[in-house]
Amino acid sequence: MAVLLILAASPLRAQTDTFEPTLTVGGGIQTSYQHTEPDVGSDVDNFSLNHARLYFGGDITKYISVMFNTDYSSSTDNMQILDAVGQFHISPKFNIWFGRFLPPSDRANLHGPFYSNEWYVYNDGIEDGYQAVYQGRDNGAAYWGDYKVGKATVKVSLGAFDGSSADGNTSLIWASRVQIDFWDPENGYYQNATYYGDKNLLAIGGANQVQDGKTATTFDFLMERKVPTGGAFTIESEYSRYNGFGGDAAYNSNFNKSQGAFGLASFLIPKEVGIGKFELLGKYAIAQFTHGFGKGNPSYRQNTTEVDFDYVIKQFDARVMSFYRDERFNDAVTKNNWEAGVGLQLQFSKTFGLGSH
Numbered sequence: 524m525a526v527l528l529i530l531a532a533s534p535l536r537a538q539t540d541t542f543e544p545t546l547t548v549g550g551g552i553q554t555s556y557q558h559t560e561p562d563v564g565s566d567v568d569n570f571s572l573n574h575a576r577l578y579f580g581g582d583i584t585k586y587i588s589v590m591f592n593t594d595y596s597s598s599t600d601n602m603q604i605l606d607a608v609g610q611f612h613i614s615p616k617f618n619i620w621f622g623r624f625l626p627p628s629d630r631a632n633l634h635g636p637f638y639s640n641e642w643y644v645y646n647d648g649i650e651d652g653y654q655a656v657y658q659g660r661d662n663g664a665a666y667w668g669d670y671k672v673g674k675a676t677v678k679v680s681l682g683a684f685d686g687s688s689a690d691g692n693t694s695l696i697w698a699s700r701v702q703i704d705f706w707d708p709e710n711g712y713y714q715n716a717t718y719y720g721d722k723n724l725l726a727i728g729g730a731n732q733v734q735d736g737k738t739a740t741t742f743d744f745l746m747e748r749k750v751p752t753g754g755a756f757t758i759e760s761e762y763s764r765y766n767g768f769g770g771d772a773a774y775n776s777n778f779n780k781s782q783g784a785f786g787l788a789s790f791l792i793p794k795e796v797g798i799g800k801f802e803l804l805g806k807y808a809i810a811q812f813t814h815g816f817g818k819g820n821p822s823y824r825q826n827t828t829e830v831d832f833d834y835v836i837k838q839f840d841a842r843v844m845s846f847y848r849d850e851r852f853n854d855a856v857t858k859n860n861w862e863a864g865v866g867l868q869l870q871f872s873k874t875f876g877l878g879s880h
C-alpha cells in the first residue's frame with residue numbers, strides 16, 4: 524500500500540497548480556402516507572418522513588475527493604451521519620475509500636432507498652441484511668476498481684470494516700464483491716436498481732462478508748433493456764444466506780440462520796403522460812428463518828408481495844410511487860398484514876467551481 528501511495532503522490536502534487544476544485548451540494552426527501560391492516564389488531568394510518576438527506580462533496584485535486592452526507596433518522600428524530608469518506612481515485616482500476624460508507628455488499632445496499640426501483644425496499648427478509656452502523660454504512664477502508672475483460676466490465680471491491688461500531692464485536696469485518704456487466708458498464712462504486720432506459724444492462728454480482736467465521740453471502744442479478752421511444756423493461760433478483768452473521772432490516776437476530784430469494788419485474792411505459800411516464804412493478808420474495816435461539820423462536824417463513832404503480836417525472840430526482848405490500852407468515856407468532864399507500868421522492872444537486880489553486 525505504501526508503494527502505491529508513493530507512486531500516486533507525484534501526479535497528485537502535479538495537479539495542484541492547474542486543477543479547479545469543486546463543491547457539490549444537494550438534498551433529497553422521501554415522504555409517504557401508508558394504511559396498514561394487520562390480521563389481528565387495529566388498522567393504522569401514518570404520514571411518515573422516511574428520509575431527509577443533505578449531500579455534500581467536492582474534488583480537492585484531480586485524484587482526491589471528499590463525500591459527506593447526512594440522513595434524518597425517524598427513530599431518533601435527529602440527523603445522522605450517513606457518509607463521511609475520503610476518496611482517492613487514481614484511475615478506473617484504482618480507487619481507495621477511507622471513512623464511513625457502504626461496504627462491498629449486495630446491489631440493494633449499494634443503491635439505497637433513493638435509487639431503488641420499488642418503494643418498499645429492505646422489507647422482504649433478503650435485501651441488505653448486513654451489519655451496519657447506520658443505513659447500511661460502516662467505518663472502514665476499501666479498494667475498488669473497474670476492469671475491461673473483452674466486452675464486459677468487471678467491478679471488484681474489497682475492504683476491512685470496524686466490527687465494534689457495527690455489532691459490538693472487536694474483530695474486523697472483511698467484505699468483498701465481484702460484479703460483471705456484460706452489456707453497458709455501470710460507472711462508480713454506488714449502484715442503481717434501474718436506469719430508466721438510459722442503459723442496456725446484464726449484470727451479475729456476488730458479495731460476501733465474514734467475521735470470526737460467520738458469513739453473510741448474496742448473489743444478485745439485473746437485466747434491463749431499453750424500449751423504443753424511451754421505455755424500459757427490467758428484471759431483478761437476489762439470493763441471500765446469512766449464516767450467524769447479519770443485521771439491519773433483512774436479518775432477524777433471534778435466529779442463527781436465514782436464507783431467501785426474490786424476483787422483481789418492472790416496465791416503464793414509453794408514452795409520456797403530462798410531465799412524466801408511468802411504471803408498473805411487481806415483486807415476490809420468500810425468506811426462511813431457522814436455528815432460533817430458545818424455544819420461543821421456532822423456524823418460520825415470510826412471503827412478501829409488492830405491487831407498485833409509479834409516476835416517474837425526472838427519474839430519481841422526482842417520482843411519485845403508489846404501493847401495495849402483503850406479508851404472510853407461517854408461524855403463530857408473527858401476524859400477517861397488508862399495507863398500501865403513496866410515496867413522494869424529490870432530489871436536487873448543484874456543482875460549483877471554486878477557482879484554480
